[in-house]
Amino acid sequence: MGRLLTLAVLFVFVFxxxxxxxxxxxxxxxxxxxxxxxxxxxxxxxxxxxKKVHYLEKGSGSPVILIHGFLYxxxxxxxxxxxxxxxxxxxxxxxxGFGYSQRLPQLDxxxxxxxxxxxxxxxxxxIPKAALAGQSMGGGIAVHVAARYPDKVDRLILVDPAVIxxxxxxxxxxxxxxxxxxxxxxxxxxxxxxNNLKSLWFYDPNKVTDxxxxxxxxxxxxxxxxxxxxxxxxxxxxxxxxxxxxxxxARTDLPILLIHGxxxxxxxxxxxxxxxxxxxxxxxxxxxxxxHSPHEEHPEKFNALALSFLSEKN
Numbered sequence: 001m002g003r004l005l006t007l008a009v010l011f012v013f014v015f016x017x018x019x020x021x022x023x024x025x026x027x028x029x030x031x032x033x034x035x036x037x038x039x040x041x042x043x044x045x046x047x048x049x050x051k052k053v054h055y056l057e058k059g060s061g062s063p064v065i066l067i068h069g070f071l072y073x074x075x076x077x078x079x080x081x082x083x084x085x086x087x088x089x090x091x092x093x094x095x096x097g098f099g100y101s102q103r104l105p106q107l108d109x110x111x112x113x114x115x116x117x118x119x120x121x122x123x124x125x126x127i128p129k130a131a132l133a134g135q136s137m138g139g140g141i142a143v144h145v146a147a148r149y150p151d152k153v154d155r156l157i158l159v160d161p162a163v164i165x166x167x168x169x170x171x172x173x174x175x176x177x178x179x180x181x182x183x184x185x186x187x188x189x190x191x192x193x194x195n196n197l198k199s200l201w202f203y204d205p206n207k208v209t210d211x212x213x214x215x216x217x218x219x220x221x222x223x224x225x226x227x228x229x230x231x232x233x234x235x236x237x238x239x240x241x242x243x244x245x246x247x248x249x250a251r252t253d254l255p256i257l258l259i260h261g262x263x264x265x266x267x268x269x270x271x272x273x274x275x276x277x278x279x280x281x282x283x284x285x286x287x288x289x290x291x292h293s294p295h296e297e298h299p300e301k302f303n304a305l306a307l308s309f310l311s312e313k314n
Contacts, residue, residue, distance in 0.1 A: 031221035040218055041100035048120035054100035056092040059085025063127050066092040069136030073099025075215050079299035103224030107231045111242050115144040131310055133157035140242045147245035155255040157306055160267045160292050163246050165239040176234050185226045190217050203263045203291040249279055256282035257309045261290030
């Protein structure tokens with residue numbers, strides 16, 4: 001048993017070394033950005049700070065901007081977009097490094113950088129003020145925008161938000177180890193990523209069909225995608241997240257709706273309970289039988305809650 005373990009560790013070490021020496025040979029990033037965006041992107045493009053941003057747009061009325069979380073892109077909101085667009089002008093944005101928005105060669109990924117992206121997106125489209133809805137990392141970005149650019153934000157919907165520190169999952173800890181994330185990302189096929197979606201994002205793994213996983217993971221073939229993922233995982237999704245911005249919002253009356261899946265394995269439910277106590281004008285809705293993406297697992301319930309909250313007068 002000890003010999004087999006030694007051989008396995010040696011194999012992984014040699015493989016990781018090979019990846020570092022010959023990254024292009026092992027890379028699954030076989031797509032060029034422009035060609036892939038042209039073939040698969042379903043929305044529009046706008047340039048923000050010299051970099052392309054892909055977004056979906058639907059409906060009319062007061063603006064609502066949807067901000068996806070880690071790994072995903074605007075496809076995350078496909079079960080919510082139509083319902084929200086019945087009463088509002090809805091934009092689902094792809095963050096830089098994800099989906100069909102541009103990859104950043106200098107790895108300039110951070111909560112402040114993404115805050116500037118959302119602010120710049122609003123200015124480019126002539127949106128003076130909007131409600132922001134963000135899931136996980138997108139929730140942290142929404143909080144950052146609300147704290148740093150308060151005149152731009154009308155209210156917040158935060159879904160299992162990554163705002164204050166929380167323990168890493170076992171999978172996250174493994175991926176962050178030097179070379180290990182790169183090794184796992186280089187393995188053929190999408191089995192590991194698809195399994196991560198089933199085990200971390202969803203309570204019901206059967207909802208992660210092959211077709212769904214393919215649509216979520218398709219943009220990862222674009223060069224620079226996995227490098228962006230690993231950088232963000234190791235350097236952005238860590239303490240203090242946007243804890244200071246959360247405390248700034250505690251001094252305001254900004255309306256905030258927190259929604260959290262009771263069975264979330266990524267961000268503990270207690271984090272949203274702490275935020276609900278911190279923010280005096282917030283409320284918390286807990287979805288049973290839901291993981292890290294309750295708005296996808298229970299779209300009808302989420303859509304009804306979101307529409308009611310967005311329709312309230314300040």
